[in-house]
Amino acid sequence: MALTNALPDIFAPTKVGARARDYFSQNGLPNKRNEDFHFTDLSRGLSQETENAIIFEENPAPIAEIEMRLFEDRIEVIGQKIGVCVEETAPNLDRDVFQKLIGGMTRFSKKIVIDANCNVAVSIIRFPNSRANIEIAVGENATLNLVEKQICGGGLSSFSCSISQAENSQVQVQTQLLGNGVDLSLIKASLESGANYSEILMASGGKMVRRNLEIKLQGEGAKAEFGGVYLLANSHFDFSSNIEHLHPNCTSHEVMRGVVANGAHAVFQGKILVARDAQKTMGNMEHRALMLEDGARVNAKPTLEIYADDVECSHANTIGALDESALFYMQSRGITKASAKALLTQAFLAQVFDAISDEAAKNEILGKVEIVLRGLIK
Amino acid sequence: MLKIRNLTVAVHGTQILNGLSLEVPAGEVHAIMGPNGAGKSTLSYALAGRPNYEVLGGTATLNGEDILSMEPEIRAAYGLFLSFQYPLEIPGVPTLTFLRTALNEQRKTRGEEEVSAPAFMRMAREAAKRLQISDEMLKRPLNVGFSGGEKKRMEIFQMELLAPKFMILDETDSGLDIDALRVVSDGVNHMRAPDRAMLVITHYQRLLDYIKPDKVHVLVAGRIAESGGADLALELEKNGYDKYEVAA
Numbered sequence: 001m002a003l004t005n006a007l008p009d010i011f012a013p014t015k016v017g018a019r020a021r022d023y024f025s026q027n028g029l030p031n032k033r034n035e036d037f038h039f040t041d042l043s044r045g046l047s048q049e050t051e052n053a054i055i056f057e058e059n060p061a062p063i064a065e066i067e068m069r070l071f072e073d074r075i076e077v078i079g080q081k082i083g084v085c086v087e088e089t090a091p092n093l094d095r096d097v098f099q100k101l102i103g104g105m106t107r108f109s110k111k112i113v114i115d116a117n118c119n120v121a122v123s124i125i126r127f128p129n130s131r132a133n134i135e136i137a138v139g140e141n142a143t144l145n146l147v148e149k150q151i152c153g154g155g156l157s158s159f160s161c162s163i164s165q166a167e168n169s170q171v172q173v174q175t176q177l178l179g180n181g182v183d184l185s186l187i188k189a190s191l192e193s194g195a196n197y198s199e200i201l202m203a204s205g206g207k208m209v210r211r212n213l214e215i216k217l218q219g220e221g222a223k224a225e226f227g228g229v230y231l232l233a234n235s236h237f238d239f240s241s242n243i244e245h246l247h248p249n250c251t252s253h254e255v256m257r258g259v260v261a262n263g264a265h266a267v268f269q270g271k272i273l274v275a276r277d278a279q280k281t282m283g284n285m286e287h288r289a290l291m292l293e294d295g296a297r298v299n300a301k302p303t304l305e306i307y308a309d310d311v312e313c314s315h316a317n318t319i320g321a322l323d324e325s326a327l328f329y330m331q332s333r334g335i336t337k338a339s340a341k342a343l344l345t346q347a348f349l350a351q352v353f354d355a356i357s358d359e360a361a362k363n364e365i366l367g368k369v370e371i372v373l374r375g376l377i378k
Numbered sequence: 379m380l381k382i383r384n385l386t387v388a389v390h391g392t393q394i395l396n397g398l399s400l401e402v403p404a405g406e407v408h409a410i411m412g413p414n415g416a417g418k419s420t421l422s423y424a425l426a427g428r429p430n431y432e433v434l435g436g437t438a439t440l441n442g443e444d445i446l447s448m449e450p451e452i453r454a455a456y457g458l459f460l461s462f463q464y465p466l467e468i469p470g471v472p473t474l475t476f477l478r479t480a481l482n483e484q485r486k487t488r489g490e491e492e493v494s495a496p497a498f499m500r501m502a503r504e505a506a507k508r509l510q511i512s513d514e515m516l517k518r519p520l521n522v523g524f525s526g527g528e529k530k531r532m533e534i535f536q537m538e539l540l541a542p543k544f545m546i547l548d549e550t551d552s553g554l555d556i557d558a559l560r561v562v563s564d565g566v567n568h569m570r571a572p573d574r575a576m577l578v579i580t581h582y583q584r585l586l587d588y589i590k591p592d593k594v595h596v597l598v599a600g601r602i603a604e605s606g607g608a609d610l611a612l613e614l615e616k617n618g619y620d621k622y623e624v625a626a
Contacts, residue, residue: 324429329466330476332426333536334454334484343479347470347519 008047010156012107012131016091020104030097037210039267039299040238042101045182045208046156064123064147068110070130070159075108083118087111091133093160093186098212102133102186105158109133116140116166121147124161128153128181133160138169146173154181154207162188165195167219173199174361175228176368180206180235186214193219193247200356201228202365204372205235205264213241217250217278226254227352229365231372232264232296240269243285245278245311254285257352259345260296261376271303274311281311289319290348292341292377341377346370379404379575380544385436387417387424394420396600397436402544402593405572409586409611410579412597413619418579419463421597422548426460427453440544454480455487457543461533461550468520473532474502476520477539484540505538509565526553534565545569545576551585563588583615598622 007025011017029043030036062078066086069076077086089111093103109132114120116139124134128151138144148161157179165171171189183206189197197215215224230237243252252272260266268287289298302315322344330340349369353362380402387395394417402408412418424431425438427450438446445453468476482492493501506516509531521529530550537545547566551559566589570576578589586594586608594610596603596619603622604610 323466326466326468328428328450329462330468330480331450332428332454332460332462333476333480333540334451334487335476335480336451336483337449339479339483343471343476344468347468351470 010046011104014090014106016106017104020100023100024104027097030101034097036096036098036240036269039265039269040208040210040236042184042208042210048182048207062123064121064145066112066120066122068122068124068134070108070124070126070132072127072129072131075110075132077110081118081120083115084120085113087113089133089135091160092135092162093133098184098186098210099160102158102160102184105131105184106133106160107131109135111135111137113137114139114142114144116142119143121145123147123149126150126157126159126179128179129155129157131158134162136161136163138163138165138171140166141168142166143170144172146171148173148175150177150179150183152178152180152204154179156182158183159185160188161186163190163197165189165191165197167192168194170196171198172358172361173197174365175199175201176365177201177203177209177211177237179209180204182206182208184210186212188214188216189224190216190218191222191224191250193221195219195222196225197223198225198356199227200353200358200361200365201226202368203228203230203237203239205230205232205237205266208236210238210240213239213243215241215243215252216246217244217252218246219250220247221249222247223251224253225355226256227356228256229349229352229369230256230258230266231349231369231376232258232266233261233376234263236265238267238269240267241285242271242273243283245272245274245281245283245308248277248279248281250278251282252284253355255352256287257289257349258298259290259292259349259373259376260298262293262295265297266299268298268300268317269303270301270315271305272313272315274304274306274308274313276307278308279310281308281313283311283313284315286316288317288348290345291319291321292345338377342373345377346373380438380440380577382425382438383436385421385424385438386434387420388432388434389420390430393434394600395424398597398601400595400602402575402577404575406592407570407576407578407589408593408595409591410577410595410597411581411583411611411614413623416597417600418597419548420600422460422546422577422579425453425546426450426458451483452487454540454542455484459537459540459542459545461530461537461545461547463549463552465521465529465533467522467524469522470519473516473518473520474498477502477536480536481540501539505535508568509535509538510561511535527555527558530554530562531558531565534562537569538565543574545574547576547578547580549579549581551580551582559585559588583611586611596622
C-alpha cells in the first residue's frame with residue numbers, strides 16, 4: 001500500500017536507516033491497525049509537519065561523572081572514569097516494528113562498557129531533534145546511576161537505550177521526558193541473576209510521545225521496579241511496557257499514575273509475560289489515572305500472559321476524577337479550590353514514589369511535578 | 379454576629395429549608411435540635427457553601443457581611459468554621475501540611491502574614507496536647523484510618539488552630555464515647571470567647587450537659603418551630619418532637 005515516496009523523511013543516512021526505509025516502504029509506518037499502536041497512530045504523528053525545534057546550545061556543568069549530550073548533529077561525551085569505556089557502535093534493534101523504526105531513525109550510536117565492581121553515574125541529556133542510540137553493558141557487581149533528561153523544545157526526536165546487566169549489578173534510572181514535540185523512545189534492560197533495575201519516570205507528554213520499556217528478567221532472583229508519573233495538558237503520552245519473566249524467582253513491580261487535563265490523551269499498555277519455567281514469579285502492575293477535566297482521554301490496556309503455574313501476578317487499573325466532597329471539605333477550611341486540587345493531585349502522584357529510597361532523586365522529581373502541576377490546575 | 383433571615387434552600391431540586399430565621403449574637407452558644415430530615419445538616423452545609431445546596435431565597439450575614447455570595451474558602455477566611463458530621467479522609471496529605479496550608483491561605487485572603495513553620499508547630503503541639511492527639515496522628519494523612527472519635531477530635535483540633543469567629547458543630551457528639559465526648563467538649567469550651575459564637579447541632583441533650591447553650595432552637599420541617607433557654611433541651615429529651623411535627 002504505502003509507497004516509498006509517501007514515507008516522511010525520517011530515516012538516517014546509515015545502513016540500518018536504509019534497511020528500515022525499505023521495510024517501511026513495503027509495510028507502511030505503524031498505525032492504528034497494528035494493535036501495539038492502536039491508541040497512538042505513529043504513521044500520522046510522523047507524517048505531520050514538525051514545527052521547528054528550539055535548539056539549545058547551552059553548556060551547563062555536567063551533572064554526573066560521565067555525561068552524554070545528544071544533539072541533532074553529534075553526541076558529546078564529557079568526563080571519564082577508570083573502569084568505564086565509551087565506544088562506537090551501531091543500533092541492534094530488530095525485534096519489532098518499533099525497534100526497526102527507532103533503529104532506522106538513529107543517527108548516532110555509542111556504547112558504554114562498565115567494568116565489574118565499578119560504580120558510576122552517567123547522565124544522558126537529550127536535546128531537541130536528537131536521534132541517538134546508547135548501549136550500556138554493566139559488569140558484575142557494578143552500579144550504574146543513570147539520568148535521562150529530555151530538554152523541551154519540540155521537533156522530532158528518538159532515543160533508545162539498551163542496558164545489559166551482568167550478575168548482581170545494580171541500575172538506578174531517573175527519567176524526565178519533558179520534550180513537547182514528537183518523540184519515540186525505548187529502554188531495554190536484560191538482567192542476569194541477582195541484578196536489580198529500578199526506574200522513576202516523569203513525563204509531560206508532547207505532540208506525540210511514545211515510550212517503550214522492555215525488561216527481561218533472565219537470571220535467578222533478578223528484580224525490576226518501575227514508578228512513573230505523567231502530567232498532561234493538551235499533550236499526548238503513550239507508555240507501553242513489556243516485562244518478561246524468563247527465569248524462576250524473579251520479581252517485578254510497576255506503578256504508573258497520571259493526571260490528564262483538557263485536550264490530553266494518555267495511553268498505558270502494560271504487559272507481564274511469565275514463561276513456562278519462570279515459577280515463583282512475583283509480578284505486579286498498577287496504573288491509575290486522574291481526569292482533571294472533561295475533554296481528556298485515557299486508554300489503558302493491562303495484560304498478563306502467564307505460562308507457569310506457581311506465580312503471584314496482579315494488575316490494577318483505575319481511571320477517575322477528584323473527589324468533590326474532599327474538595328469541598330478542604331475549601332471549607334480555607335483552602336482555595338485550585339490549591340485543594342493541587343494538593344490532592346500531588347498526593348495522588350507522590351504515592352508512586354513512596355517505596356523509592358533514593359531521597360534526592362525522589363525530591364527532584366517531586367519538585368518538577370509540583371511546577372508542572374501549577375500550570376495544569378486552574 | 380450571625381443573622382439568618384427567611385433562608386430557603388433546595389438540595390438537588392428538593393426544598394429542605396423553608397424560610398428559616400435565626401440570630402446568634404457574639405459570645406453566645408446556640409443549640410439546634412430537631413428530628414431526622416428536619417434540615418439541620420442542610421443548614422450547616424448551606425452556610426458553609428457546599429455545591430448543589432441552592433439558596434432560593436433569604437439572607438445570611440456574618441458581622442454584617444453577606445456570606446452566601448462568597449466561595450466556601452472565603453467564608454472560612456471570614457471566620458466561619460463547620461465541624462463536619464462525617465469528616466472526610468484526605469489521602470496522601472499529612473495532617474500538619476493540610477492545616478498549615480489552610481491557615482496560611484486564610485491569612486493570605488485576610489491580608490495577614492503567613493505563620494512560619496516553627497510558630498505553627500508550637501501552636502499545633504499545644505492544641506494537640508489538650509485534645510490528646512498524638513504526634514503520630516499529626517504525621518498521618520488527614521483522617522485516613524482514623525476512628526470516628528479520632529476524626530471528631532481532629533475537627534476540633536483544626537478549629538482551634540484556625541481560630542474562627544463563628545463555629546457550627548454538626549452532630550459532633552455522634553460516634554463519641556463518654557471520655558471522647560468530654561475531651562471534645564473541653565476543646566469546644568476552650569474556644570468560647572466574647573467575640574465568638576457557636577451553633578451546636580445535635581440530636582441529644584447529652585452534649586449540652588458539656589457545652590452549655592445560651593439558647594435552644596427546635597428545627598422542624600425546614601424552619602425554627604420554637605426557641606427557648608437550655609431547659610427546652612431537657613423538655614425535648616422527655617417529650618420528643620411529636621407536638622411540632624403535628625403542628626408542621
